[in-house]
Amino acid sequence: MSICAKLIISRPESAGHNARREVIVLRIDKPVLIGRHPDCDYVLTSTYSSSLHCSLFAIPSQNGGCIVSCHDHSRNGLKLNGYRLLAHKFTCVHVWKDRREKIELFDPTPPVEVSRPARTKVRLSFVSRSALTIVQEVAHFIISNQKLGSGSFATVHLAFDRSNHSYKQVACKTIRLTSRKKGCEMDQVCREAVILEELKQGGGHPNINRIFATHRDDEFLFIFLQLCTGGDLFTYITTTMERNRRICEAEAKFIMFQLLSGLKFLHDKAVAHRDLKVGGIPPRLHVLTNSQPENILLHAPGPYPRIVIADFGLARPRSYQETFNVCGTVSYLPPEGIAALDTDHLKYIGMPSDCWSAGVILYIMICGSHPFDNESTSFDSSLNWCSHIRASRDSESQTSEHYRSTESRLKGRILDGSIEYQPYYWQKVPNAKQLVSSLLNPNYAQRATVNDALHSVWILSELQLLKMHFKQRCVDPFLNDLR
Ligand SMILES: Nc1ncnc2c1ncn2[C@@H]1O[C@H](COP(=O)(O)OP(=O)(O)OP(=O)(O)O)[C@@H](O)[C@H]1O
Numbered sequence: 001m002s003i004c005a006k007l008i009i010s011r012p013e014s015a016g017h018n019a020r021r022e023v024i025v026l027r028i029d030k031p032v033l034i035g036r037h038p039d040c041d042y043v044l045t046s047t048y049s050s051s052l053h054c055s056l057f058a059i060p061s062q063n064g065g066c067i068v069s070c071h072d073h074s075r076n077g078l079k080l081n082g083y084r085l086l087a088h089k090f091t092c093v094h095v096w097k098d099r100r101e102k103i104e105l106f107d108p109t110p111p112v113e114v115s116r117p118a119r120t121k122v123r124l125s126f127v128s129r130s131a132l133t134i135v136q137e138v139a140h141f142i143i144s145n146q147k148l149g150s151g152s153f154a155t156v157h158l159a160f161d162r163s164n165h166s167y168k169q170v171a172c173k174t175i176r177l178t179s180r181k182k183g184c185e186m187d188q189v190c191r192e193a194v195i196l197e198e199l200k201q202g203g204g205h206p207n208i209n210r211i212f213a214t215h216r217d218d219e220f221l222f223i224f225l226q227l228c229t230g231g232d233l234f235t236y237i238t239t240t241m242e243r244n245r246r247i248c249e250a251e252a253k254f255i256m257f258q259l260l261s262g263l264k265f266l267h268d269k270a271v272a273h274r275d276l277k278v279g280g281i282p283p284r285l286h287v288l289t290n291s292q293p294e295n296i297l298l299h300a301p302g303p304y305p306r307i308v309i310a311d312f313g314l315a316r317p318r319s320y321q322e323t324f325n326v327c328g329t330v331s332y333l334p335p336e337g338i339a340a341l342d343t344d345h346l347k348y349i350g351m352p353s354d355c356w357s358a359g360v361i362l363y364i365m366i367c368g369s370h371p372f373d374n375e376s377t378s379f380d381s382s383l384n385w386c387s388h389i390r391a392s393r394d395s396e397s398q399t400s401e402h403y404r405s406t407e408s409r410l411k412g413r414i415l416d417g418s419i420e421y422q423p424y425y426w427q428k429v430p431n432a433k434q435l436v437s438s439l440l441n442p443n444y445a446q447r448a449t450v451n452d453a454l455h456s457v458w459i460l461s462e463l464q465l466l467k468m469h470f471k472q473r474c475v476d477p478f479l480n481d482l483r
Pocket residue numbers: 062148149150151152153154155156171173209225226227228229232275292293294295297310311312313
């Protein structure tokens with residue numbers, strides 16, 4: 001397991017003249033438990049600390065750095081660099097900045113991706129508010145320079161909600177409202193906030209990114225969102241595979257159950273997401289900017305994660321109606337979406353399209369390859385798919401011509417509809433295979449709906465267990481956060 005980050009820590013009990021500075025080595029995805037209990041990885045002697053005080057996680061961030069996340073288990077809360085943080089409410093994030101990374105808040109150029117972030121040795125000191133540069137204050141939020149990610153429309157930064165003096169950490173999605181944006185684009189930009197507000201009504205859902213507030217000035221729209229500190233599902237799948245493992249069937253089922261529960265919540269409100277994906281050959285724009293936003297995030301690091309569906313920028317209300325406006329990532333579009341994309345008079349419907357994308361995602365989780373976007377990969381090695389995706393993101397040599405021909409072959413495979421189920425991966429999971437093929441039904445009228453999928457044999461066979469873990473890992477923490 002490769003080293004991800006080093007934390008320099010001063011023991012509070014040895015503060016003063018002979019203060020000892022020690023180094024905690026954090027490895028990817030292996031939490032370090034800190035507390036008085038002798039079984040902790042880092043044992044404290046101070047009686048002010050709890051038996052199990054907190055744990056630290058390191059995960060690779062999308063921009064090639066590393067996020068250190070601190071989870072408070074203590075009874076009385078944590079004190080960090082002199083600041084008291086509320087018990088059970090605190091998540092500390094430090095995004096390590098590569099020297100090449102730009103740090104201005106609205107810098108449109110995304111950071112250069114570091115190919116193997118896990119191998120990069122970095123020195124991290126514990127983050128304090130004074131270590132962050134505050135770039136802007138908006139209403140009762142402070143936006144920092146720590147970039148969490150970016151997409152074609154938005155830049156997302158770490159921010160703090162200073163109401164009640166809690167300094168709760170949130171994500172701030174900033175979208176530039178340029179005068180050059182056409183009326184319909186402006187509507188689309190603002191629609192994301194409107195849809196998220198609507199989804200929050202009645203309590204929201206643990207698998208849907210929660211909106212806290214929006215603020216708009218002449219130049220920018222700021223959307224303040226629940227912070228996800230676990231990275232994204234694509235990174236989770238690929239880092240698991242890089243360690244020569246795949247997500248096991250049970251974990252894939254738990255993640256799929258959440259995805260379907262989140263989608264059911266959306267579809268019951270007639271909202272379609274229309275851009276669900278975990279990796280994929282990015283649209284040309286993303287190749288140019290060398291950045292690929294991911295829309296399924298992990299609420300916190302660690303195995304059997306709680307997933308959060310994010311980026312409602314392309315979501316559509318009343319999605320039972322057909323639309324000409326096809327959107328999303330080509331490799332996650334269903335055949336009727338591809339047909340509508342290329343033929344002016346054809347329309348498609350958003351909800352069956354989400355179900356198709358969910359089928360693609362389940363396929364990837366089970367075998368580590370994309371069912372259609374598999375051109376330069378051999379199915380023998382699913383890791384190839386990840387490298388292929390990364391290479392296409394990095395490649396600046398991709399010409400428009402090359403891109404167009406790759407995309408047109410990809411569309412051909414989706415329209416053709418034949419899917420290869422490698423026996424090595426699929427023989428042992430016949431019920432998962434059945435669910436994938438019902439979601440990847442080329443005929444959208446016969447395609448499994450979210451309800452059908454939730455009633456599939458694969459899910460029903462372990463429904464009680466899934467519900468129990470869903471309550472413990474998703475619902476209870478979600479309700480706790482609301483309090
Ligand atoms: N709530 C959040 N917590 C942590 N990181 C986030 C959050 N929301 C977004 N991000 C990060 O920012 C990236 C870009 O966000 P998002 O996908 O919403 O931008 P976008 O410009 O709307 O994307 P697209 O190009 O798909 O339209 C995400 O991939 C993720 O890495």
